[in-house]
Amino acid sequence: MTNANNVELTSVILVGGGRMGQLIAQKLDADGGFAAEGIYDVTNADELDGRAPVVDLVIDFSNKDALPHVLAYVERTGAALVSGTTGFSDEGLSELRALGEKTRVIHSANYSLGIAALKRAAAQAALALGEWDCEIVETHHNQKADAPSGTAILLLDAVDPDHACEVAYGREGFVGARPAKQIGMHSLRGGTEAGTHEVHFFGADEEVCLTHRATSRQIFVNGAVAAAKRLLEREENGFYTFEQLMFE
Template sequence: MADRTRTVVLIGAGRMGKLIAEALPASGFELLGTYDVTSATELDVAAPAAELAIDFSNKASLPHTLAYARRTGAALLSGTTGFSDEELARIRALGTRVPVVWSANYSLGVAVLRRLAAEAAKALPSFDVEIVETHHNQKVDAPSGTAKLLLAAVDPSGEARVTYGREGMVGVRPEHEIGMHSLRGGSVSGTHELHFFGTDEELCLTHRATSRQIFVSGAIAAARRLLMRPAGYYSFDELMLG
């Protein structure tokens, strides 16, 4: 990307949105406006045209975010979670018009974890897999978007039976089951663990986020690369790891 200031609108005034807003000026971006779920309708017609829209808001803002990108031709970087499959399909479809990246997690370490998880699942097909994610007590969706990304990494075909927690007389663990568990408490920024259980051995892959700054840095780095790309739908891994 050329060494010039790029314009951006920010959708999301929560904790991530505020951190990104603070980091943008020093990263070569001019913030033209900030919107949240209560003011998202302004994106339809009134918000100024920018080169990039960064979305860390609420899924309810999606129609307005998409309308803004279509109206202005802005590239879209989204980190909002909780989308349905249909909503994610709408985000991917926007890639026919503008550069788009969506990720539930903009940590470079998590991107590497996903690759390691996929390799481990291929190498250990007979092992039992459990995914455990832990977040702060203010997080509203479960399991986390990152946990879903890890699930897709270990089960790309979507054929495995996924069990969300266990209670009571659940019986013997069936083959090809993946356990998904969500813990909530305190101010934990995010911890994700993948357990691969074999006979007499266990492999555990873990990523711990100690602050949200890693997601801010990753999102801004991805934004720079996204602005160099033609229209298309990109993953964070594609942009950062090639």
């Protein structure tokens, strides 16, 4: 497909009609290199099973319940997939990874370059600070459905990649002294907060706190579209991380 200036356009299907989906649609339109062929949501995702047009790229920021339809569509058409939906089960994530054998796939719970840098910094701090206590705190708007956030889970994986620590999802009652090899995970909800993530490391008489604050969802939109462009440049099928596409 080409535009009026005979420039080749990337055809796109958007899955997710919420705020993120609307912002991504606006970003794609402003970019000028994409042609949106349809917007779907969890309510009509079954239309992907046979009635949707064949496109180059699918961008999915919808609901985990739409995943079976998205997977089936991408497997049938070979479209590249940018997935930003959170709340998947381990089985759902495994299916996404397996799809990388047949096409180009990226899944990330957060498409912010700042968060990607925070993950790297947190991983390095966890190695350097050894036995220090670690707590993760995430804050989001009062309409967010899942807790902890997908980004907080990414940060947990960064500081404890071998899953050697117990995770305490908040604390209540007479819990006693904090045990070693425990990471606290805390979720705050309120107002219109776009997203704040903090990784705290507590040592004897000192603390290190790594923080990222999002002031609008536009940072995730910009990152998702940038990742889509990098993904389309890849010649080999595979399941890619955001960090691989943006930093390597």
